[in-house]
Amino acid sequence: MALGKYEIAKLRSNEIDACIIKTLQSGQSFRVEAGAGSGKTYSLNKVIDWIQDNYWQSLNLKKQKVACITYTNAGVDVIASRLRMESFIEPMTIHTFAWGLIKQFEHELKKKVVEENLLPDGIKGDDFDMVHYEIGARYVENRVLYLHHNDVILLFARFMDNKKFRQLMTVQYPIVLIDEYQDSLKAIIDQFLNWFIDMKEGPQFGFFGDAWQTIYEKSSCGIIDSANIAVIGKEANFRSQQVIVDVLNEMRPELPQICATDENDGFVKVITCNDFCGDRQKGYYKGELPNDILIERIDNLQEKLDKDYQWNDEHITLMITHKMLAKQQSYVNLLEMLDERLKDGDDPYLEFFSEVVEPLYSALEEKRLTRIFDVLGSRGYPIEYKGQKRIWSEFEKRLEEGRKRTIGDVMKVLFELQGIQIPIPPKVQESHKKYLDDPENQYGRSTIGHLYGISYSEVLNTLEFLSPNAEYSTDHGVKGEEYQNVLFVVGRGWNNYQFDKYMGCDSSKLKGNEYDAYVRNRNLFYVCCSRPRKRLVLFITVPVEGDFMVYLKKLFGVENICTYSEFMSEDK
Structure with missing residues (x-):
């Protein structure tokens, strides 16, 4: 047999x-x-x-x-x-x-911290006696210097010498x-x-x-x-059907894979917008469809996939067009404000809201005291006597009200808090202080003042979008995940990703930053195409021509490429 x-x-x-x-x-x-x-x-x-x-x-x-x-x-x-x-x-x-090893060299550790200037503003070497690492924020308390996450890595690398x-x-x-x-x-x-x-x-x-x-x-x-x-x-x-594995093997011939499933009812499809004859966007989003057309086409496409292929059984839509996503998910003001930092997920405010403020609010709302302890770090049990219960209760109430208003209202609650020490990152503290010292200067008005005026609901929408369970996603949270069906939308929006430029080019001729950009594009393209178990649809909203079209035909087969108009008029 x-x-x-x-x-x-x-x-x-x-x-x-x-x-x-x-x-x-x-x-x-x-x-x-x-x-x-x-x-x-x-x-x-x-x-x-x-x-x-x-x-x-x-x-x-x-x-x-x-x-x-x-x-x-x-x-x-x-x-x-x-x-x-x-x-x-x-x-x-x-x-x-890293911390488990470097903390064993206490004397040398204190010396290196001073040498590398890993100190909070205004702190000198004789202002602390010990160095600890707990919650990843840099501050001094009771003559103990607490290190930032990045400090631990830098120090470990130095100790390796x-x-x-x-x-x-x-x-x-x-x-x-x-x-x-x-x-x-x-x-x-x-x-x-x-x-x-x-x-x-x-x-x-x-x-x-x-x-x-x-x-x-x-x-x-x-x-x-x-x-x-x-x-x-x-x-x-062990994830994908043969039709998906064939695409991956064509993309990556040096690591060919054996398909582990006999099921063969899936498909791959590339849908272009080469049928669009109107004016496309210019500048940063050069070649992209107009926003209203873009949203309309994605909505129509998803509706047809749901109707003809039961797409909504288990699916995700992966998008590289962040501006359109921001409008759909209602965080467009925050995107315009944070720009690349939001796209890369490395803004200090967003990180603070994600890792401290929202987990702390959820813990208070759910009455999970141990979770409060985790968020604040091991500085003692957070609620030890009756007076502290009143402080925490008032804090929860004020934070709840602030979350219904603006980012500035939330920050006001956090900085005016008495009796509770929230681990606020140094960059956030520094920018907040600059704003309070002179809110009318250019930095205060155009940067922090603008940020503080944005509705906090946009922060919540952004965090929801960045979560791995979101129906829509970019590269955030998708690596390692798998789905029955994947709709991969390729368009403009991120400087880091230009698939139409790099997919299909001769990588052997690229050097330096150009080669790095190619690898970056290749990797995300591979990650997105390898998520589905059964069906993969690429919807490309920028013009498809030249080497990019040749590459897509090689990967997916010319029979699996059509325009949006052709796909929408198809009978299953």
Whole structure:
């Protein structure tokens, strides 16, 4: 009896997992390059299980640990849930890992903090006695300096130049596993390469991830290359049907995948707007459809997909046209104000609202005291006596009222608060102080004054859009996710992404910034095209011509490309 696709893919996957274990046993550092849907997490879990079964005695006797570094706290929790009681494997974020090592060098740590000028405004070296890291905000309290997230990374990279420090890390963590390696901080990975891997010294490293799924971050390392790293490719796709896998294999022939499902009722389709004969947008959005036409076409397209293909069963719409999204999701003023910072998700105010203000409000609303403790950091239990209960109750009431008005109203509540210390980031504190000191100067009026006048509802809409559960998304939150159906809208809106320029170009002729831009575009294109299990529709709202059209025909087949008018007139 012939084997089915799943059995064939599973056999190949098992062979590769055995190869990973064999490399682990050899002591050589390795990189598992796992394409979309290939079971990276499964392989990582197999390695963890094998280490627990086989290295318990040798490592436990020496009181050594295996570090398993992952990108998010949620990832840490997932790995921790699989470990045995009192396991010698420690799942943690890179910040936790870095702090756990550098804090052991207390005297040198204080010295380096001063040398690198990692101090709040107005603070000198003799204003603090100890250095701690808890909530990721930089401030001094009770002669203790608390570090910012970025400070910990910079200090760790500096400490890596110290031989004694490297020896300590090697003794404590003879094996270091890194999940989603491509998103790791370049400053740290470069030091691991320079001092350990390239010199064949130090811990054994196991990197798990996919360089093609690096979502653009200036600080991310991307692909990790060294002659001393064994590269092991995962060659199965357990997510997508054959029609999707064929597209991915055409896109990435150096890592071909075996489709693991016999289901074959999906499809791929490229829908262009080459049928539009009117005037297109100019300037920043050159070539884009007029906004009203753009929104109308997307709405009509989704309606037809829902009607003809039950698209609304489980789907997501991935958009690169952020301006149109802002109008649909009602945060257009905030987009115009924050511009690239909102597009990149790295604005200090937005980060503060996302990581502190909204989690704190939710915790108060739901009466979850432990969550309040988590948000504020371990500075003591947040509500210890009756008077504090009244303070917190008044704070919740005022914050609720502020959230119904403007960003400025929310900030006023936070800064006028008495009896509760909210971890407000230094950049936010600094800009707020500048505004209060002279609200009529150009900075105050045009920047902070404008921001504070925007309805806070736009912040809530933005955070909802950026969440991984949103019906609409850009690159935020989509990596690692999968959906039955994906509508991928390609248009103007972000300087970082111009698929019509880079997809189909000869990358071997590109250098420097041009090559970096190509990789950035290629990666996001790959990530978006590899999310669906069953159906993928590309809706391209800018003109499709030249090398881009040739590339699309090669990837999807000329029979799967049509204009918007042709698709809308089709009978299923």
